[in-house]
Amino acid sequence: MLIPVNLTSSSSSSGGSLPPQLAPFGSDELILIEMQGTLETDSKRAGMMVGTLDIDDRTKKSTLRIGHHLLEGKLVNLPKPLAVLYRPPRPPTITEDDMDEEERSVEEEDVERDWAGAKKEQRGWDVVAVVKKKMVFSKRPMPMVASIPVAPGGSVVKK
Amino acid sequence: MNLKFGNDSADTGSFKLLELPPDLCKLVEQSLESNTTATWTIKGQTNDDAVLCTTNKTYAIRSIVLSNSVLVVTRPDDASTVGSGWEQEDVVIRDTLHEVLELVPSVPRLQVLNGLLRGREYDEGHEDEDMEDSQEGDAEEGRPTKRRKFTYDDARASLQASEMELDRGLRERRVLVLDGELRPIAPTHLTTVLELLLNYLVSLSLPHSAAPVTDLTLALEDDHEIKPKVTTQVMAWFGQVDDGLWSLNVxxxxKEIGLGILRAYKWWQDDPIPESVFVSKWKTAVGDTFEESVSLDLLLGNYLSQPSIDAFASSEPTLAYFPSSTLPTEPVARFADLFLTRTRWKADDIAPFLSEICVDNKERDKLLLKHARAITDAEGVWYTARMK
Incomplete structure (x- = not known):
């Protein structure tokens, strides 16, 4: 089985350049943010607000405010550069119900198989960026006492 | 600026992180900058450990699981900004990752090739195969179908090696690519082709540093029915083909012709050949022009030389075929094999059989120190097996 990894400069993964204050944390179009635990949500999360990310222009310190919690981040050099691989979504295919028996078997035969019978080509990945730094929020979130209008949607949950 | 969740990764594509060794990082950056497209390939069968192949190297892929999460953050893609309430500064989380892929340089995994190619030798008399194949279909319907051909493309798709490493591996194993199919050439046939090539170089009085390829292939085809595609591949293994001219690696x-002769006198069949007989056979086979290149040193690691024990016969040593390539690669097993073959070895005699498994003389001496015992007598230093 072969999975191509393409090194191309024409990436279609992002919607353009990031705000300039973020550029030092990764590449022009993409940054990596590392945090302890995971962001957990109950409901559908697409488009939901997570928090507010701020970068102090002078100290280059970053903070992330999620609900009542404040995270302090720093810039960390990666021990080894990371290539960020991106795989575009699977193109919409005809669902099985729409196909009758005949069509389906034709499609089965169309799949190129290699010597051992495995599917020959898999969907490939594109190298969209090389990142040498990451933004790390390594500490536990600090509760915020002051009552600031809270953005809904997310909360940090410890593992 | 606001950090938001992007659309579900099933709709917008997913991400992976791949740790880059310095040389690969340079490659990626160059290709991203210079706008050229290159492709690496992840290879493996479902039960193999995956490897990543560049054009000339192979890397094993290991997954490192992270306890932290890594968020991939970009500008929102167009589809998600269509909704309301998006600001200029907003960035989105495209994917949450818990794994980094690490690359470790690895040797090409070509050992399987030996098994895959077993029984597919190309030998004399296989020239007419194409015709047999085409008749087979209509004439003998009931005959069990022939084994599926194993092609170069199959090898490229299923073997975990980069293209350059695969090509080198095929060359070293003397595998012909005939109409895409891989066929290791039978050693005897290879010797025949080489001997013919040398003969024609002389009889057509062609210079061996720049012999026209077509002259030789035509001669071999007309007089001996050896296909040009076989001849040209053999020529490429034993020299350089440039601009239609073959420069022969004498x-x-x-060496190959010498091996071809020696192969008939296998050590394990207890049928050695006297050294002088062998050398004269060898010289005849290569012809006058290349006679002076004949030297037993070329065959080091492929033969055992036995001093004559019979006091009445000529005191000439005898030679027998004993290729180091058939010995185990693991040091302990190799030494065990060597000491089963002979109970004691002179340093110079054993050295050629160790060169494959150590990078330099220093490492060889270390191996000898570890796995053998040195005994000095009037004749010099002997190595014997260590007592268990």
């Missing part, structure tokens, strides 16, 4: 050819 030592490589002479």
């Amino acid at each position: 030592n490589a050819v002479v």
Whole structure:
């Protein structure tokens, strides 16, 4: 089985350049943010607000405010550069119900198989960026006492 | 600026992180900058450990699981900004990752090739195969179908090696690519082709540093029915083909022909050949022009030389075929094999059989120190097996 990894400069993964204050944390179009635990949500999360990310222009310190919690981040050099691989979504295919028996078997035969019978080509990945730094929020979130209008949607949950 | 969740990764594509060794990082950056497209390939069968192949190297892929999460953050893609309430500064989380892929340089995994190619030798008399194949279909319907051909493309798709490493591996194993199919050439047939090539070089009085390829292939085809595609591949193994001219690697050819003769006198069949007989046979086979290149040194690691024990016969040593390539690669097993073959070895005699498994003389001496015992007598230093 072969999975191509393409090194191309024409990436279609992002919607353009990031705000300039973020550029030092990764590449022009993409940054990596590392945090302890995971962001957990109950409901559908697409488009939901997570928090507010701020970068102090002078100290280059970053903070992330999620609900009542404040995270302090720093810039960390990666021990080894990371290539960020991106795989575009699977193109919409005809669902099985729409196909009758005949069509389906034709499609089965169309799949190129290699010597051992495995599917020959898999969907490939594109190298969209090389990142040498990451933004790390390594500490536990600090509760915020002051009552600031809270953005809904997310909360940090410890593992 | 606001950090938001992007659309579900099933709709917008997913991400992976791949740790880059310095040389690969340079490659990626160059290709991203210079706008050229290159492709690496992840290879493996479902039960293999995956490897990543560049054009000339192979890397094993290991997954490192992270306890932290890594968020991939970009600008929102167009589809998600269509909704309301998006600001200029907003960035989105495209994917949450818990794994980094690490690359470790690895040797090409070509050992399986030996098994895959077993029984597919190309030998004399296989020239007419194409015709047999085409008749087979209509004439003998009931015959069990022939084994599926194993092609170069199959090898490229299923073997975990980069293209350059695969090509080198095929060359070293003397595998012909005939109409895409891989066929290791039978050693005897290879010797025949090489001997013919040398003969024609002389009889057509062609210079061996720049012999026209077509002259030779035509001669071999007309007089001996050896296909040009076989001849040209053999020529490429034993020299350089440039601009239709073949520059022959004399030592490589002479060595292969010597091996071809020696192969008939296998050590394990207890049928050695006197050294002088062998050398004169060898010289005849390579012809006058290349006679002076004949030297037993070319065959080091492929033969055992036995001093004559019979006091009445000529005191000449005898030779027998004993290729180091058939010995185990693991040091302990190799030493065990060597000491089963002979109970004691002179340092110079054992050295050629160790060169494959150590990078330099220093490492060889270390191996000898570890796995053998040195005894000095009037004749010099002998190595014997260590007592268990």
